[in-house]
Amino acid sequence: MLSGPVNASDPAARPPVARRRPRRVAMLSVHTSPLHQPGSGDAGGMNVYVVELAKRLATAGVEVEIFTRATSPALPPAVGLAPGVLVRHVPAGPYEGVAKEDLPAQLCAFTHGLTRVWADQGPGHYDLIHSHYWLSGHVGRLSAARWGVPLVHTMHTMAKVKNASLVKGDTPEPAVRVNGETHIVRAADRLIANTAHEAAELVRHYDAPAARVAVVPPGVNLDRFRPDAAGIEAGRATARVRLGLPPDALVPLFAGRIQPLKAPDVLLLAVARLLQARPELRERLVVPVVGGPSGSGPAQPEGLQKLAARLGIGDVVLFRPPVEQARLADWFRAASVLVVPSYSESFGLVALEAQACGTPVIAAEVGGLPVAVRNEVTGVLVPGHAPADYARALRRFADDPALSARMGTAAVQHARCFGWDTAASATVDVYTQALQRPGQRPFRDAGRQPVTV
Incomplete structure (x- = not known):
């Protein structure tokens, strides 16, 4: 058992495991689409993270299907984002005018839509679920238990941390989010933190088992963001x-x-x-x-x-x-x-x-x-x-x-030390560790008995 969070981007720090690499991942980004323009609304760094990570995972041989909430009836059910990366639009509630704060009421509908896609594809189509942000994590923990696959979750931000540094004029994160994040941490087979500081916050604020927290720093697209050739x-x-x-x-x-x-x-x-x-x-x-x-x-x-x-x-x-x-x-x-x-x-x-x-x-x-x-x-x-x-x-x-x-x-x-290829390689290692599921740890669904898979 590890004594602290694993820095998954450091090859020397990765524990040896019997490798079973994932073939296909269901990636959840419920409240914001990877196709949206970063910098406005709810689209920001997480959008960039999901898009870049998915592309590099596909390049590394792991297919990615990103599930996001449909915000227009005109959107096609599925859109190819890049080779090996598919974006699926899931109808859940009104297409437009739904604030992020109102989305918890639509998560059951989203889970149902996600399950229909899974049923159409057949069991075994997805090796695991990787959810981003707590709304996706809620859907992910319910779906992982039903599908019998591991759940990997990335918080991106945490309610308890945000509320501890609340800004004048900003609204505190609600109790439903705090409770939701607590359940997600308990259910996740692996938690991915951006930094050792974030990993420590997961352990301190949410009692996350340190052995299930991996540190994977995000990357930067060094082909797009680079100095001019002239200097x-x-x-x-x-x-x-x-x-x-x-x-x-x-x-x-x-x-x-x-x-x-x-x-x-x-x-x-x-x-x-x-x-x-x-x-x-x-x-x-x-x-x-x-x-x-x-x-x-x-x-x-x-x-x-x-x-x-x-x-x-x-x-x-x-x-x-x-x-x-x-x-x-x-x-x-x-x-x-x-x-x-x-x-x-x-x-x-x-x-x-x-x-x-x-x-x-x-x-x-x-x-x-x-x-x-x-x-x-x-x-x-x-x-x-x-x-x-x-x-x-x-x-x-x-x-x-x-x-x-x-x-x-x-x-x-x-x-240059932060390339997405490095982040994707470390993420694949986290997926592989999650697939081992030592001791067949049960998935926990709030309000139900543990489901052993």
């Missing part, structure tokens, strides 16, 4: 021409969903403080905010714009809608620094993507960000969320224009 500084100039940004500007970028948890307001407040102390910077400061409202953000979709106006910095802030990944890479290359002041991040893929493009990061020292960013090497980690601290970090880049390129060079090397 970091030349690439920055070229990207700014394409995006219409001044060539010599200080460009601190925010890219992500506009919601209190991501704290874009902290960046705006920091910029206002910076300009109070250094008013001459106004002539060469441009602050792009790329993303759309999410979470509690849609309740006040213009709140951030109004804040910029109240702070007197509306002239230096550019609000842009979410963009597809290739265009996002251009924004990263064009920026002097990416700012990630989130109150909670299980990892922070956006920070890794920016570094892969040669752009350093100013980030909050929370969650997985200390793993994604090497403090004082590839960026600056800020303890807490005081705007004055972020203003001081920004001032370093304003006072030393070469700092961005120096840290950016180190950032590229750091990001």
Whole structure:
């Protein structure tokens, strides 16, 4: 028995097992489709995670079928995402107008739709279930028990952790989610955490058995997110021409969903403080905010714009809608620094993507960000969320224009350690371990007797 979480991305740390590799995986992403545009609504880093992981698993010889809730009657039942990757749309409740908070009421319908597909394919078609986020985990634990297959679950975020760092204006995660996550942890054959810190939180907050928690850091698409072939500084100039940004500007970028948890307001407040102390910077400061409202953000979709106006910095802030990944890479290359002041991040893929493009990061020292960013090497980690601290970090880049390129060079090397091929290989090992099911551990279905398979 292992004494702690397994770092599954480290070959030396993987326990020897009698290998039975999975052939086909049912991957569940109930509340957000892998086909949706990241950066708005409920689509974000998890969407990128599911898509990239599924593609690399298929390349490694494991077929993936991703089940997600149908949001339009016009959607086909199944869509090929890539060779070996199929997206299945499951009708569950009204197609449109269902908020994520209302989805628990539709999980029985989703489970039924998933079971119909399984029945049509026949037992043995799927070797295991890999669920993402607690809504999918609820469906996964019921389906795994019925199908007689293992369940692997990735939390992505945890209710108890989010509630412990609740932001003013944000809504606490409900008790139904806390209870749901507790049952999922008990039922899962393996739990995948992004970092050792997240693994420890699973053990501390949910009593997860450490031996069933594997650490698999996410990856970054190094083919898409990379420096310009001409070099970091030349690439920055070229990207700014394409995006219409001044060539010599200080460009601190925010890219992500506009919601209190991501704290874009902290960046705006920091910029206002910076300009109070250094008013001459106004002539060469441009602050792009790329993303759309999410979470509690849609309740006040213009709140951030109004804040910029109240702070007197509306002239230096550019609000842009979410963009597809290739265009996002251009924004990263064009920026002097990416700012990630989130109150909670299980990892922070956006920070890794920016570094892969040669752009350093100013980030909050929370969650997985200390793993994604090497403090004082590839960026600056800020303890807490005081705007004055972020203003001081920004001032370093304003006072030393070469700092961005120096840290950016180190950032590229750091990001190259996080490829999706490595993450997929480690995930296959987790699947293989789950398939062994030592001692035929029973699957537990809340409200029923344990089902031994």
